[in-house]
Amino acid sequence: MNIPKTSFPRIVIIGGGFAGISLAKKLNNKEVQVVLLDKHNYHTFQPLLYQVSTGGLEPDSIAYPIRKILKDFPNFFFRLAQVKEIKTGDNTLVTNIGNLEYDYLVMATGSTTNYYGNREIQLNSMAMKSIPQSLNLRSLILENFEQALLTDQYHEREALMNFVIVGGGPTGVELAGALAEIKKGILPKDYPDLDTRKVQIHLIQSGDRILKEMSEKASSKAEDFLEGLGVQIWKHTRVTGYDGKTVKTDTDTIFETATLVWAAGVKGAGIRGLDAKDVLARGNRIRVNEFNQVMDHDNIFAVGDVACMQTKDTPRGHPMMAQPAIQQGKNLGENLLRLLDNKPLKPFVYKDKGSMATVGRNKAVVDLKNIKFQGVFAWFVWMFVHLFFLIGFRNRMVVFVNWVYNYIRFDREARLIIRPFNRNYSAFKD
Amino acid sequence: MNIPKTSFPRIVIIGGGFAGISLAKKLNNKEVQVVLLDKHNYHTFQPLLYQVSTGGLEPDSIAYPIRKILKDFPNFFFRLAQVKEIKTGDNTLVTNIGNLEYDYLVMATGSTTNYYGNREIQLNSMAMKSIPQSLNLRSLILENFEQALLTDQYHEREALMNFVIVGGGPTGVELAGALAEIKKGILPKDYPDLDTRKVQIHLIQSGDRILKEMSEKASSKAEDFLEGLGVQIWKHTRVTGYDGKTVKTDTDTIFETATLVWAAGVKGAGIRGLDAKDVLARGNRIRVNEFNQVMDHDNIFAVGDVACMQTKDTPRGHPMMAQPAIQQGKNLGENLLRLLDNKPLKPFVYKDKGSMATVGRNKAVVDLKNIKFQGVFAWFVWMFVHLFFLIGFRNRMVVFVNWVYNYIRFDREARLIIRPFNRNYSAFKD
Known part of the structure; x- marks a missing residue:
């Protein structure tokens, strides 16, 4: 894969979603080599996908080039790759662009649609x-x-x-x-x-x-x-x-x-080689301890949707949403650095920042820890939070312009059939 | 094609580019039935396609839904259709969604890439x-x-x-x-x-x-x-x-x-049935008289890139650009109404508004009738003119935000591989 061997330990992250990106940022400018693999060259802001489907936003404004997020990071490598298998015995990944050895591996592969076998x-x-x-x-x-x-x-x-x-x-x-x-x-x-x-x-x-x-x-x-x-x-x-x-x-x-x-429904997006029965919990998620470490694999970690950390408060793992992913990524970043310094690890503690959903114009519901509210104000809070968490100033501006326009004009202009969807042709379904 | 027959004459326009749209607008609210056919459900602002290719703009902001341009027009019908053949003898179009009779037909099919047979x-x-x-x-x-x-x-x-x-x-x-x-x-x-x-x-x-x-x-x-x-x-x-x-x-x-x-190079995008040797001029364009009327076909017209109006000033027809298309569309709209009123037609006179091209940041060239200039000011003129001619307030705003951002940050953020291009797979090439 043409990635130089250095004296720094190599941390390979699979997946540039919320968890993978927040982890990578924590490892910036440290004495590690970071390799991030993703099958797309962009990070997707999944909470707004429904607005793309319904013509309210352009796809480009909720996606962000991964290389751009991580530019100027020293010792950082991105590769557009699909991981086929993990050979845990050899500390090696098999991908569509060749094999890659790792010192530490982080599964941040997220989740995929669960059809429950149908x-x-x-x-x-x-x-x-x-x-x-x-x-x-x-x-x-x-x-x-x-x-x-x-x-x-x-x-x-x-x-x-x-x-x-x-x-x-x-x-x-x-x-x-x-x-x-x-x-x-x-x-x-x-x-x-x-x-x-x-x-x-x-x-x-x-x-x-x-x-x-x-x-x-x-x-x-x-x-x-x-x-x-x-x-x-x-x-x-x-x-x-x-x-x-x-x-x-x-x-x-x-x-x-x-x-x-x-x-x-969704399920963990697993990879062959890390799919033994005792590794997986309900919903195809990988069991991890309080440090996001995969059981019986000292140098393999899982964060975000694909990780199932069963605690007293979360007997089925954390909710498969952006917040636990971002927080786990950050905590694991700090823990990996502690691990390399031979310092004790810090267990993950989830800070529930609440949840929200929008139904339409002036209509949203917000549950925070101490207060729950619905309606117009909730809708403005929903928009503000989503704008805030979007990556990139340009994306925020473009989304903001679209929302203001759509609000004033009761409109959604991105209703374009740019690539016709052939319903008999399933090649693009995944 | 499920389009009702009314007492109004039916004008069928093939193509929703610059010429087709400017023509349709002239026919708004008149005693005619207008049917516009296009293989896309959107109008494309072609002069900015190169910015889509190079990640400077989202595709959605240089496209505009045709139905939205022509909404609230009475007696107006849009159909997403590919025209296969024109049966001039029967005044009928053969399309992939069925046949359609016309009283008047306007070819506004534009141009396609010319490989000169290679x-x-x-x-x-x-x-x-x-x-x-x-x-x-x-x-x-x-x-x-x-x-x-x-x-x-x-x-x-x-x-x-x-x-x-x-x-x-x-x-x-x-x-x-x-x-x-x-x-x-x-x-x-x-x-x-x-x-x-x-x-x-x-x-x-x-x-x-x-x-x-x-x-x-x-x-x-x-x-x-x-x-x-x-x-x-x-x-x-x-x-x-x-x-x-x-x-x-x-x-x-x-x-x-x-x-x-x-x-x-480009050539006229012709259609079977209107491709006889004497109908076509150089570059596969359809010969028209000064009223954009196709020779020997009283009720068929051609406007824009596909039309070749040979005059003293334009022995090879007008340049295949937006301006002649827009102006011909307008003139033909007025002429069709005159024709129905049994009034004499007005010959087309091209007003050359000049031409321009941009090379990059602060670098453009502008030729107007009386003045030619290059550099920073030309670049601002280029941007202003393109923003002005874009259809839709939202598109203008989004393009403007992108340009300001790109200018300040020396950046182009839409560098996303959303649909990988498989170079062995030519299905999407046209």
């Missing part, structure tokens, strides 16, 4: 975990309406204008809200020759409330907001199959739709 | 006439550097860092300048482990000067600018072949490169 749903549904996937969904939504104009078949047209979203977490809720706003504000103007009142948005949830990680107040308020926007919420309903036409559930209800968005 | 170059080179093509080029440029890091082979690395641009028109000049700025400002920081001083940018030109449509002063100043930036200009050199590795020319000079950008 191959049919995996093949026919849309996911929203990456920028290419979000762009595919954007194209499909727009193509559906172009297609609906062309058909004389009543049922086909209804199915094209019917959107089914599975999963009542923040992704599902935010996407459903955005679609509802498009239905109201944009479709009637864009498609005067189509009866867009027929557009239906269904949000399906297996449990008894949406946003189940948040407070009951937040859940019920979010439901009110969604219903006010015309989203149909289905609780206690589990989707069991989708053949590209009909959604089957474990109740009597079925849905005919051309678009099923699967936001019903 | 199939090898067509297969192996990159073009920059559409947003997908520009994104492919952006990906390829970035992938080349990632690849260059991985190889031990001296010649392969050199070829990956060698960029050959064919064609000394505005596209070639602007792209060469932008690449030179990337070489200087971005590559050394992004690729500290690569000797980016080895990057070469060659601009090849068959004639004796670049920007040959502009004044000699503009040409020579642009050459100075490019050479100052380190671009190698080759005049009197005609590229004859490229097998994906070696560029052959009609002189002794060859170039080994992984990237050949073909900006050496």
Whole structure:
């Protein structure tokens, strides 16, 4: 892989998400060589992917070149690579661009969509975990309406204008809200020759409330907001199959739709060689101790979504969100430096900064430690926090301009089919 | 195609470029039915495509949804369609979404890359006439550097860092300048482990000067600018072949490169059924009279790049640029209304507003009727004019923010490989 051997120990980080980047920053200018591998050359700000899917933001403004984040870091190497296997016995990674030895390895591979083994749903549904996937969904939504104009078949047209979203977490809720706003504000103007009142948005949830990680107040308020926007919420309903036409559930209800968005679950993005049964916890996550160290592997660590640190407070590991990832990355950075100095390690302590979700214009829910609030003020807090955590001044400016424009004009202008999504062609689905 | 027959005459416009859009706007709110067909659902601001290729702008900010431009127009229909054939005898179009009858037909199909019959170059080179093509080029440029890091082979690395641009028109000049700025400002920081001083940018030109449509002063100043930036200009050199590795020319000079950008010519984008020998002029453009009417076809018109109006001042037709297209679209709009009112038509008179090209930061050349100037002021004029002609307030704002940022920071942040370009896969080339 053309990376020089130096006298410094080599730390290899797999993944440039929230965890990997915050870790790399901690290792800047220290006596280590850092190699970061990622299959993309950019960091993705995942919380805003739903706005890309719905034409509110350009993909480029929620992505940031990894090389730029880490420029001027001495002893730092980035490689665009896909890791195929970890040979823990030889301290070696096998990748699509060659092998790489490590002294320390950090898994920051994040999570991937969990279809719970349902191959049919995996093949026919849309996911929203990456920028290419979000762009595919954007194209499909727009193509559906172009297609609906062309058909004389009543049922086909209804199915094209019917959107089914599975999963009542923040992704599902935010996407459903955005679609509802498009239905109201944009479709009637864009498609005067189509009866867009027929557009239906269904949000399906297996449990008894949406946003189940948040407070009951937040859940019920979010439901009110969604219903006010015309989203149909289905609780206690589990989707069991989708053949590209009909959604089957474990109740009597079925849905005919051309678009099923699967936001019903994620699992750790594991790699061969670190996938023994005792290494993995629920949801394909890697068991780690309080220092994010993988059991029985002194020089391998895992941080972020892929790590499962089971503590008294988090019997199932920390929530698979940005905050635990960022905090674990920072703590591990400090611990790796302590380890090299032969100092005792500092156990990870999660500071819960609260959680939030947005449903639409002036409609968000925020749970902080001591206060929970909903509505207009929550929405401004949500926007401020997201702008703050975006990487890069230019991205913040461009996102801000878009949001102000969209707010004033009730609009979302990035509704472009730049790469048509061919629904029979699954090469770009991952 | 599900478009209702009304008592109004139906005008079908093929193409939503500068000509098609300016024509459609003139027909707003008149007693006609307008159907606009385009293979994309957006209008592309082609003069800024090179900034997309070089990471300076997001694709979304130089594209604009056609439906949004023409919303609230009564009796207006847009369809996302590819026209396969024109059956002039039946006044019917054959498209991929069905047939469509017209009362009046306007060809506003623009132009496409002209390879002058060289199939090898067509297969192996990159073009920059559409947003997908520009994104492919952006990906390829970035992938080349990632690849260059991985190889031990001296010649392969050199070829990956060698960029050959064919064609000394505005596209070639602007792209060469932008690449030179990337070489200087971005590559050394992004690729500290690569000797980016080895990057070469060659601009090849068959004639004796670049920007040959502009004044000699503009040409020579642009050459100075490019050479100052380190671009190698080759005049009197005609590229004859490229097998994906070696560029052959009609002189002794060859170039080994992984990237050949073909900006050496365009031709009218014709459609079967309107391609008889006497209909077409040089460069596959459709001969039209002074009313943009196609000879021997009273109800068919052509405007913009695809139209060749041979007059005393323009023996080869008007330049294939935005201004003639916009002006012809407007004039034809008025003429179609006159035609329906049985009034005499107004011949098209081209108002040459001048031309301009930019080479880089503070470096542009502007030729107006009475004054020609180059340098910083020309550059500001260039930026102002391009911002002014962009469609949409949001696009203008986002482009403005990007330009200010890029100017202050010497940066171009949209250097993201969102859809890797597989150089063996040509499906997205057109």
